[in-house]
Amino acid sequence: MLEVINDFLSGKVLIVLIVGLGTYFTLRSRFVQFRHFGHMFSVFKESIRGQAGQLSSFQALMLSLAGRVGAGNIAGVGLAVTLGGPGAVFWMWVTALVGMSSSFFECTLAQVYKRADGDGLYRGGPSYYIQHGLKLRWMALTFAVLLLVTYGFAFNGLQAFTVTHSLENAFGLPVQYTGIGLAVLLGLVFIGGIKRIASVSDLLVPVKTLAYIAVTCYVIISQIELVPDMLVTIVKSAFGLEPAFAGLLGSAIVMGVKRGVFANEAGLGSAPNVAAVAAVKHPAAQGVVQAFSVFLDTFVICTCTALLILLSGFYTPGFEGDGIVLTQNSLAAVVGEWGRVFISVALSLFVFTCILYNYYLGENALQFLAGRSRAALLTYRGLVLALICWGSMQNLGTVFAFADITMTCLAFVNLLALAMLIKVGLRVMRDYDEQRKAGINQPVFDSAKFADLDLDRDAWPANPAPSEDTIPVAHGLAQSHR
Template sequence: MLDTILDFLNNALIAILIPMGLLFTVVSRGLQFRYFKRMFLVIRQAFHHEGNHLSSFQALTLSVAGRVGAGNIAGVAVAITLGGPGAVFWFWIVGLVGMATSFFECSLAQLFKNAEPDGTYRGGPAYYIQRGLGQKWLAAIFSILLLVTFGFGFNAVQSYTVATSLHDAFGIPTLVTGICLAGALGLVIFGGIKRIAELAEYVVPVMALGYFIVALVVIAINITEIPAVLALIVKSAFGLDAAFGGGMGAALLWGIKRGLFSNEAGLGSAPNVAAVAHVPHPANQGVVQAFSVFVDTIVLCTCTAAIILLSDVYQPGGEIGGVVLTQNALAEHVGQWGGGFVTIALLLFSFTSIMYNYYLGENSLNFFSEENKTLFTVFRVMTLVLVLWGTMQNLSSVFSFADFTMAMLAIVNLTALMLLFKVGLRVIKDFDEQLQRGEKWPKFDPKKFSDLNIDHDAWRDNGAK
């Protein structure tokens, strides 16, 4: 019964997600392409922050920490195993249209963010649903789904993936991995969002760059094979290669499903992080978060795909899949240390994802109660227990439930984005007009949006350059 419902929701999600991303792309005149150079300019400026606020760069690394996880290593391998090399092409499409979707949702999160008494910000889909649409009941439903999906379900899945990978690669007992993960996570999450962001600011660039460099080495070693692999990806994407029995349908399905799971564009998760940054204009954070999708899907997922498809380990219909496929493929390219490297990369990717997932759960609780410290302490303890529990389980049922709540989460968020579509276009128009006037750093003026329920305290001093 659950499988039937999941299939229906996944198909509905695919039918909504890609058309919406294309709509955002067309109506915004290809913002992910128009703003691509500006992404690097904004990121250089993003290191700037004042007082107790998080910088835009910290918000970027925190969101990359969430997007980059098991999906980039194990998820890509699963998509290729079940959908063929063509799944990579649909990964790219999901990434490109997802950049526009992420821009919209993260810009709206900035627009409708709340100023907190301690000088920080809170925001996300629950806040733009409540403030922008006036639907507190729907905002509450979204918060509950976010808490269950990320705060609980996905944390258990991430810890399970890490524990089984370490056990297979190094023989480390899963219980030992669980205790170490829970202990390290406890040191971070009891320090609050600032400590989480500060750790992500250093760990994420190092881990992403390290994985990227190893993939470049693999590509350099096999440079003459690149044209053939690219041709294979495109042919398989449209069912033109007879070696892959699933054809275009399987490639499309698994490429989109794993692409969405990896970059999370449209799910409503990244806006919770995007809202906490201190920026001069909501679109600034939209630009930064669009770049986050690019890093996750176009860069890092392609790295994993290259490692797999340039090896002889991958065979259509083969029995090896998941993270083991990525491990064996890299070991073939660079030697046995490659398998261990994949495991360490997976550990870092998954640990930062767990930190990110925790923050999403905390933000959900904050929507209901900002002052109940006991409630937050209980949630932190429960998170640690679930991380430990996840390392010792067969998580097929938990993963299926998390897939169900993730689909519901996306449907609620995408509905809100459609209803706030015109507001998002106003933000883009205001940003574009200032750029056309020669403003290097467009500054948001809440008086231009006085018809909206915006927290003016959140924009009292926006630190515009």
């Protein structure tokens, strides 16, 4: 019964919601992800600079990439290609393109309605913009409960299962010992709270991402003459024009969209929880940064995995096996047996940072539900660590199906809220665009212009003082000349 419900919700309803509303947001915003594409790189560079005692936009980006760049980029892409053929990659790209606009608005709104937590940090996310933007407390509580159950508990057990069994296959390590070791390492990070989680992600995410991209690029460059034809095959297969994959047209669309959504999480309502923690001058700047993370996740990392598989010569139509095995064997076919070990190590790093991300999402939901209860927080940490130990030794197929259902419900609640708050998102976007058009390099959010919104004045003061980066370029030159 769970499988039937899951297939309907995540295989049909979720696809229509993600693609349909993503397209709607793209049109309403006048293609914000394309208009700001070049700007994304400059905002990404500026995001590295943070304020003392607060998390920078770059750290928030690394934390969100900790969750986005995970098992879905390895096993998920392999599964999509296995069941949908090369055409599934094209539909992953399409999903990411429209998803970039959804990510822009959900992360911008998370910044708009964030709350200062009293320790110099911020909390925010869909529960906060539902409560303070829509005034629907019951809907906000529903989202928080779904987020806590899905990410805080279910997905952490599944991630633990994935990494411990991958290490067992690669090195023969007993799952019970690797599960305990994983729990100990994670516990040390959990104790430090969001700052330590962000610091660890800040270190591990660039390392794991760049190392993985470097190895996959080596495979791609070593067979660069085959890449143009393979890209043509991907596009033709997406529309059923490649004879060898003509029978997979329906599967290509379904698997491409489904795996694309699960890889980049655009529109699901997870990334806004970490996007809200950053100290930024304007909410839309964080929206731009998070839209860039969707691009990086899908167009760079997922594409690297897909080309690795398709160029290796190992993959053939009708391949039977899971996504991890396909990716491991594909890399080994090109670089030798060390490729299997590399995939296992890369997957371990991916999963470790994913669990940190999942844990924080659950903690954020818990604080929304229970306030700053120390007892609730310690109980939550203990349950998560116990579940990681237990999950590393169990087959969690039923839990996985249940988590898929709750995650689809998460996406439904979040996308409905985004559609209802789209006018606020557009107002904030226009304020950002107008300041940039006036020559301001780093626009500043003045809450006085949005006095009708339920904002936290500690997070967004009225009439903020401009800095050198927020003075219009022409005015700055004139002052310099005088």
